Amino acid sequence: MKDSKKIFVLTGAGISAESGIPTFRGKDGLWKNYSATDLATPEAFNRNPELVWEWYRWRQDLITRAKPNPAHFALVELENLSESFLLLTQNVDNLHQCAGSKNVLELHGNIFRTRCLKCGSIDKIDNAVFKPLPHCPCGGLLRPDVVWFGEAIPYDVWTKALKFLNSADVAIICGTSGVVWPAAAIPEIAKNCGVKTIEINLELTPISPIVDISILGPAGKILPEIVKLLRH
Ligand code: BV8
Ligand code: ZN
Numbered sequence: 001m002k003d004s005k006k007i008f009v010l011t012g013a014g015i016s017a018e019s020g021i022p023t024f025r026g027k028d029g030l031w032k033n034y035s036a037t038d039l040a041t042p043e044a045f046n047r048n049p050e051l052v053w054e055w056y057r058w059r060q061d062l063i064t065r066a067k068p069n070p071a072h073f074a075l076v077e078l079e080n081l082s083e084s085f086l087l088l089t090q091n092v093d094n095l096h097q098c099a100g101s102k103n104v105l106e107l108h109g110n111i112f113r114t115r116c117l118k119c120g121s122i123d124k125i126d127n128a129v130f131k132p133l134p135h136c137p138c139g140g141l142l143r144p145d146v147v148w149f150g151e152a153i154p155y156d157v158w159t160k161a162l163k164f165l166n167s168a169d170v171a172i173i174c175g176t177s178g179v180v181w182p183a184a185a186i187p188e189i190a191k192n193c194g195v196k197t198i199e200i201n202l203e204l205t206p207i208s209p210i211v212d213i214s215i216l217g218p219a220g221k222i223l224p225e226i227v228k229l230l231r232h
Contacts, residue, residue, distance in 0.1 A: 001230055004169035004196070005083040008161075009075060010186050012090045014175020014201060018069040018220040021062065021093055025177055031055055040148045049141065053133055056144045060111055060125065068099035071174070074223035076100040081230055086164040088157075090176060090183050092146050105157045107183055109146035116140040153182060161186075166193050174200040175219050178207040187211055 001007070013023035024036045031039070034055070038044060045052045076099050079085040087104045089096055092111040096104050112125050118140025125144075128134035134142040147153050165171060171190040178184045187210045190197045197211040200222050208214045215222050 001170055001198075001226070006164075006168045006170075007078060007082045007085045008165045008168040008171040008190070008195070009078075009085075009087045010090070010171065010173050010176065010183065011075075011087065011096070012174070012176025012183075014177075015071050015219045016066070016069075016091055016093050016095050017175065018071065018218060019066040019093075019095060021066055021095075023175075023177075031058065037149050040146070041150055042148050043150075045143060045148070049133060049143075056111060063093045063095070063111060066093070066095065068095045069220045071219035071223045072096055072099035072101070074227045077227050078223075078230070079103065081227070084164075086161065086168075088161045088183075088186070090180065092144075105161055107147070107153055107157055107161070109144070109154075111144055111146060113145035114142040115145040116142055158182070162189065165190055165195065168193070168195050170196045170198065172198050172200065173207055173211060174223065176201070176205070176207070178205045 013021065017023050039052055039055050072095055075087060075096065079101060085103055087096060087101050088107055089104060090108050092106070092109050094110055094112055113122055114125050114128055114134060115122050116136035116138060119136060119138045121136060122145055125134065128142055129137060136142055165186070173187055176183065178187065187197055187207045191210055199207050199211040199214040200219050201216060202218060203216060204214065
């Protein structure tokens with residue numbers, strides 16, 4: 001990384017685990033025995049918007065009480081140390097932005113934003129009219145401004161990310177299990193662009209055979225160490 005000018009980073013739920021945000025895998029990933037793939041779908045919302053909103057309100061509350069951890073702050077410093085830097089996150093928790101990261105692209109949206117099903121306006125959850133479900137001033141029902149399973153990811157975000165990745169020197173893939181698509185395609189794309197790829201995860205993942213280096217350990221320890229080495 002020492003002589004790398006252009007740094008691309010992809011993060012997943014694992015980078016927020018040390019902030020107390022449950023990841024999506026294993027027992028962590030269950031809420032009232034529902035998995036994310038059960039609730040984070042347009043079908044689930046049409047079937048039972050109360051249940052889906054109850055889940056998102058629970059997560060919003062949990063995230064509001066959480067703080068960015070040393071992994072988030074290390075990426076802020078890496079951005080400041082880099083000539084060119086882009087952070088693509090699958091996380092909807094806004095913790096990168098809270099930590100001070102600037103060049104952040106949200107691939108799956110943001111849990112603190114809403115979208116009106118009637119007029120389409122995007123706004124902050126705080127501006128919602130709760131009757132008791134969150135509604136828009138136009139009277140329309142609001143949904144979280146996130147990408148649900150079966151829904152297209154934001155095209156502009158994807159093309160911007162791939163354009164940057166195409167000429168990056170290094171790609172860091174941190175805290176993702178590499179099972180949700182199309183984000184899971186990033187390591188292979190990086191490899192095909194001749195970009196050096198580094199994975200940081202507590203354990204080996206389907207991404208590990210693809211990347212150049214897999215560093216196993218908590219992101220909150222590994223990323224600050226990497227940045228410390230780059231400072232000199
Ligand atoms: C789409 C927002 C089509 C909502 C999310 C190809 C093959 C198979 C399936 C598909 C395919 N193509 C599409 C699909 C379907 C689907 C998909 O991928 N399904 C999976 C489950 C098989 N993909 C979609 O539906 C996508 N849309 O394809 O649309 C289309 C195209 C055009 C037009 C119309 C439609 C949309 C996917 C986005 C879904 N939304 N989130 C919300 O959050 O409420 S996904 C959500 O789950 C997160 O955003 C994140 O992306 C994902 C969880 O994955 P991770 O972040 O990796 O987290 P996970 O818990 O899995 O793993 C954590 C990792 O961290 C672990 O490895 C762990 O070891 C590690 N870790 C833990 N602690 C630490 C750590 N590492 C370091 N330090 C630590 N301390
Ligand atoms: Zn509206």
